[in-house]
Amino acid sequence: MNSITESKKLNDTVIKGGYCIGCGICATVKNSPFEIKFDNYSKLQAKVDENRVIEADAKVLNLCPFSNESKNEDEIGEELFGKTNIKHDKLGYIDSTFAGYVNEHEFRDKGSSGGMGSWILSELLNSNLVDGIIHVKPSEGNVLFKYTISHTIEEVSEGSSSRYYPIEMAEVIGLIRENSGRYAIVGLPCFIKSIRLLASQDTVINERIKFCVGLVCGHLKSAHFASMWGWQQGVHPDKLENINFRQKLDNNNASKYAVKISSEDKDIISPPVSELYGANWGWGFFKYQACDYCDDVVGETADISIGDAWLPEYVSDSKGTNVVVIRNKMISNLIQKARIDKRLHFDEITAEKVVQSQSSGFNHRREGLAYRLHLKDKNDEWRPNKRVQPSSNHLSKKLQLRQELRMDLANQSHIAFQEALKIGEFSEFKKKMDPIVKDYEETYKITLVRKVVNHVKKILNQI
Numbered sequence: 001m002n003s004i005t006e007s008k009k010l011n012d013t014v015i016k017g018g019y020c021i022g023c024g025i026c027a028t029v030k031n032s033p034f035e036i037k038f039d040n041y042s043k044l045q046a047k048v049d050e051n052r053v054i055e056a057d058a059k060v061l062n063l064c065p066f067s068n069e070s071k072n073e074d075e076i077g078e079e080l081f082g083k084t085n086i087k088h089d090k091l092g093y094i095d096s097t098f099a100g101y102v103n104e105h106e107f108r109d110k111g112s113s114g115g116m117g118s119w120i121l122s123e124l125l126n127s128n129l130v131d132g133i134i135h136v137k138p139s140e141g142n143v144l145f146k147y148t149i150s151h152t153i154e155e156v157s158e159g160s161s162s163r164y165y166p167i168e169m170a171e172v173i174g175l176i177r178e179n180s181g182r183y184a185i186v187g188l189p190c191f192i193k194s195i196r197l198l199a200s201q202d203t204v205i206n207e208r209i210k211f212c213v214g215l216v217c218g219h220l221k222s223a224h225f226a227s228m229w230g231w232q233q234g235v236h237p238d239k240l241e242n243i244n245f246r247q248k249l250d251n252n253n254a255s256k257y258a259v260k261i262s263s264e265d266k267d268i269i270s271p272p273v274s275e276l277y278g279a280n281w282g283w284g285f286f287k288y289q290a291c292d293y294c295d296d297v298v299g300e301t302a303d304i305s306i307g308d309a310w311l312p313e314y315v316s317d318s319k320g321t322n323v324v325v326i327r328n329k330m331i332s333n334l335i336q337k338a339r340i341d342k343r344l345h346f347d348e349i350t351a352e353k354v355v356q357s358q359s360s361g362f363n364h365r366r367e368g369l370a371y372r373l374h375l376k377d378k379n380d381e382w383r384p385n386k387r388v389q390p391s392s393n394h395l396s397k398k399l400q401l402r403q404e405l406r407m408d409l410a411n412q413s414h415i416a417f418q419e420a421l422k423i424g425e426f427s428e429f430k431k432k433m434d435p436i437v438k439d440y441e442e443t444y445k446i447t448l449v450r451k452v453v454n455h456v457k458k459i460l461n462q463i
């Protein structure tokens, strides 16, 4: 493809179609016309910089994780790990799979889950395998969080916890280009895919980014997700200064966590978010549309992927437990050694157990995605190519409706929150969302006939 037309094509397909995740990779290439800005719904998005020309000679199409010209996760994974690892259809090329937590220092206390994210980043620094860590930390100024480079264990520790918040990498990639050194980066699956795509055509980035740590991902949220928690606790979005999305609550299930809201004059620890409005990730409030067209749940192109062990055998421990998928042998060796030293408390689990820990995510990004792709094709709209094939008849009418309502919930949440902000009442948001939430929840109700059938089946099984 003539590179003159690449920016225009990216703009006309991914960006105008609403599939941009705002990762910023397209803004990092020479002559890129793109800049990353918040849109009206507080999502970071690539936008054509008005001072630059769209026809600029920038090679962006094979970098964007949602373009149809870039390699997919299978292709990238095979190049990186195909010779050494086993291919799993949902986890990518795997070396080994674990559930567990960190048994030293404050990693587990400070982490969202078992503390493995900050531990592996610190271990890479301690082992002198990297000089800097690129991760997401609280920020001063007009954003709550941004990608930052840490150089010490203390600085890495300050970045612990999950940021369900828009972030972009263009600025930090610029810093890596300017400052030689060896780095590890942590990111969501599509962000790590972007880094792999950039590294495959940029020798400086390829030499400097030595390790990619992936976070398992349900979906990314706009900044209004943070505002929603703060506002419910009496802190207006304009006054919100910091938020811990994963404040652990002792003696509860790990899934029963709170949020810690900080404003100028106070810190508030909320009740468990499950008791607040909007905590159900299935509702998908403030979700980027791009996330509904992603088929990588665990970060298949990362050297190691880390998530929560949402499994009955681990969830009762309020301190949090990770699921871990290892792909890189060097990381595998670090982990084996730490297990022997009892610095990590890890159980070997099967790949299927990891999949089970993310069953809702896989259901949404396999069966659900197939249906969403079908709808786009039916309407003759452009959409990214996926490893999942479009289909409709694998879902009952009720399950199709559930998927449609999920899209509606995400779309309307952006609009409804804007309206609530305009009139200055959080209740307006709830008023607008409640009817769709109600219809969505109806799709989970079991009919009387189904109840009877289930009961008869149970009796027959007992006989």
Ligand SMILES: Cc1cc2nc3c(=O)[nH]c(=O)nc-3n(C[C@H](O)[C@H](O)[C@H](O)COP(=O)(O)OP(=O)(O)OC[C@H]3O[C@@H](n4cnc5c(N)ncnc54)[C@H](O)[C@@H]3O)c2cc1C
Pocket: 107, 110, 111, 112, 113, 114, 115, 116, 117, 118, 119, 121, 135, 136, 137, 159, 160, 161, 162, 163, 164, 165, 167, 186, 187, 188, 215, 216, 217, 218, 219, 220, 221, 306, 307, 308, 309, 310, 322, 358, 361
């Ligand atoms: C948007 C989002 C959605 C997620 N969805 C799921 C899910 O569906 N299922 C699941 O099991 N896990 C999910 N996770 C991962 C989970 O929340 C934890 O981050 C993970 O289990 C690691 O916990 P930890 O205690 O090991 O890491 P910690 O020790 O807390 O370290 C986390 C590291 O990740 C970095 N980080 C935090 N947020 C981001 C971000 N947005 N982008 C890049 N780096 C970041 C931090 O700076 C820190 O270095 C999600 C995370 C995010 C950010």
